[in-house]
Amino acid sequence: MKRFDVIVVGGGVAAGAVAGTLREELGSDRSIAVICGEPHVPYTRPGLTKQILRGERPETRALAHPPEWYPRHDVTVLTGETVVDVDRLGRTVRLAGRSLAYDTLVLATGAEPRRIPGPPQIDDRMHVIRSFEDAAEVREHLGTGIRWGVVGGGFIGAEFAASARMRGDDVVLAFPEETTMERALGPVAGSWVARRLAARGVDIRSGAGVTELAADGGRPVLLLDDGSREVVDRVIVGIGVTPQTGLAAQCRLDLAEGGVATDASFRTSDPHIFAIGDIAAWASPLHGGRRVRVEHVDTARAHGEHVARVIEGPDPGPFRELPYFFSGLGDWAFIEHVSVGSGGEGVRREGLDDDALSVAQIDDSGALVAMTAVGAPDDLDAARRILTGDPRPVMNRDRLATSSVPLDEAVSQHTTPTGG
Numbered sequence: 001m002k003r004f005d006v007i008v009v010g011g012g013v014a015a016g017a018v019a020g021t022l023r024e025e026l027g028s029d030r031s032i033a034v035i036c037g038e039p040h041v042p043y044t045r046p047g048l049t050k051q052i053l054r055g056e057r058p059e060t061r062a063l064a065h066p067p068e069w070y071p072r073h074d075v076t077v078l079t080g081e082t083v084v085d086v087d088r089l090g091r092t093v094r095l096a097g098r099s100l101a102y103d104t105l106v107l108a109t110g111a112e113p114r115r116i117p118g119p120p121q122i123d124d125r126m127h128v129i130r131s132f133e134d135a136a137e138v139r140e141h142l143g144t145g146i147r148w149g150v151v152g153g154g155f156i157g158a159e160f161a162a163s164a165r166m167r168g169d170d171v172v173l174a175f176p177e178e179t180t181m182e183r184a185l186g187p188v189a190g191s192w193v194a195r196r197l198a199a200r201g202v203d204i205r206s207g208a209g210v211t212e213l214a215a216d217g218g219r220p221v222l223l224l225d226d227g228s229r230e231v232v233d234r235v236i237v238g239i240g241v242t243p244q245t246g247l248a249a250q251c252r253l254d255l256a257e258g259g260v261a262t263d264a265s266f267r268t269s270d271p272h273i274f275a276i277g278d279i280a281a282w283a284s285p286l287h288g289g290r291r292v293r294v295e296h297v298d299t300a301r302a303h304g305e306h307v308a309r310v311i312e313g314p315d316p317g318p319f320r321e322l323p324y325f326f327s328g329l330g331d332w333a334f335i336e337h338v339s340v341g342s343g344g345e346g347v348r349r350e351g352l353d354d355d356a357l358s359v360a361q362i363d364d365s366g367a368l369v370a371m372t373a374v375g376a377p378d379d380l381d382a383a384r385r386i387l388t389g390d391p392r393p394v395m396n397r398d399r400l401a402t403s404s405v406p407l408d409e410a411v412s413q414h415t416t417p418t419g420g
């Protein structure tokens with residue numbers, strides 16, 4: 001049986017980062033195999049609702065490394081092959097028809113989109129967007145003047161809606177929350193996004209969840225839980241994802257927060273196995289040691305880089321990178337967000353241009369927990385410093401509400417340490 005020092009299971013950004021960091025940054029000479037269930041070498045997904053979807057950028061731009069990088073760097077990459085089980089005692093993974101042995105195993109199996117039930121006659125008009133193939137199918141119909149029903153107001157739904165409007169299609173966007181991106185950004189920044197989408201012609205149906213689809217003469221019908229129904233041509237379902245924890249569960253690793261429980265260096269309950277990316281629920285020093293799971297691309301990449309350093313040594317210590325994500329609405333808003341938590345009160349920093357946004361999220365004690373920024377890079381930088389500081393300061397709410405006061409100067413006093 002062939003044996004590798006490191007086997008990485010996954011075909012996303014996290015898997016690509018492990019191999020890339022080991023070979024390019026650390027010059028590791030360990031034997032490495034990357035096993036990708038999809039028929040592609042590892043790639044990143046953000047473009048699938050943005051430039052790649054709209055045909056403005058080729059898929060090759062999303063690859064972590066081009067296919068020829070792997071043989072050139074002596075990394076074995078197996079595409080279109082799925083690991084079906086892990087034998088922890090024998091330290092082997094089983095694929096269809098063969099097994100491979102490992103010294104260290106990294107699980108980077110990502111997440112799969114959730115779906116909603118609908119009648120079979122509209123199966124080919126219901127889409128999720130997670131893979132190159134999903135985006136290619138949707139692209140075929142984008143800009144053909146049809147009416148899209150988008151279920152879910154999170155970043156997939158909002159980004160798709162913006163892309164479809166850019167291409168001149170009609171979009172109805174339905175979701176149960178009060179506003180778009182509410183769970184990720186909070187209501188203040190979320191309603192700014194909703195207003196921008198509405199201004200670009202998206203028909204927003206807030207407070208209207210869709211739990212089921214029907215068919216009307218072959219066209220999908222959204223059954224909204226406010227009692228109304230919307231007949232559309234095609235449906236995009238963007239109602240969140242399910243972390244792919246099947247392998248971890250099969251080999252009885254500890255699970256937490258819907259993902260795989262790890263320590264602050266992504267080591268699972270088996271010291272020879274790491275879990276990273278969307279599936280990792282890591283004990284985060286920045287969150288007071290609490291286990292957190294983040295479904296964002298930069299975090300997944302940073303997990304991969306960190307785990308490569310842990311494997312190669314010397315031990316880089318716990319992972320302390322601040323969760324960051326971006327979202328792009330068409331070519332008219334690039335939203336950035338950093339956080340160590342959610343909830344609390346969103347304070348909009350008044351006085352910026354119409355196209356810019358800065359919202360500081362503060363908790364009950366007045367400490368900053370998150371910042372959403374569009375075209376406000378200074379605020380974002382200051383928020384990074386404040387959120388990674390220990391202790392985290394209490395903010396002065398009045399000064400915070402004025403964008404002419406630099407964020408660092410809107411501090412009123414220091415809190416006790418947050419656990420970092």
Ligand SMILES: Cc1cc2nc3c(=O)[nH]c(=O)nc-3n(C[C@H](O)[C@H](O)[C@H](O)COP(=O)(O)OP(=O)(O)OC[C@H]3O[C@@H](n4cnc5c(N)ncnc54)[C@H](O)[C@@H]3O)c2cc1C
Pocket residue numbers: 009010011012013014015035036037038043044045046047048049081082083084108109110111129130131156244247276277278279294295296297298300324325326327328
């Ligand atoms: C359309 C879209 C747009 C996005 N936009 C943004 C954005 O703007 N900003 C942002 O921060 N984040 C964005 N994200 C989220 C981001 O893409 C994810 O957080 C990221 O993909 C997670 O990377 P990952 O490597 O953990 O997993 P994934 O990218 O999900 O990759 C997991 C891979 O593992 C493979 N796999 C699973 N099980 C097995 C197995 N048993 N054997 C072999 N292979 C297996 C899967 O086939 C898949 O290829 C977006 C996601 C999508 C889908």
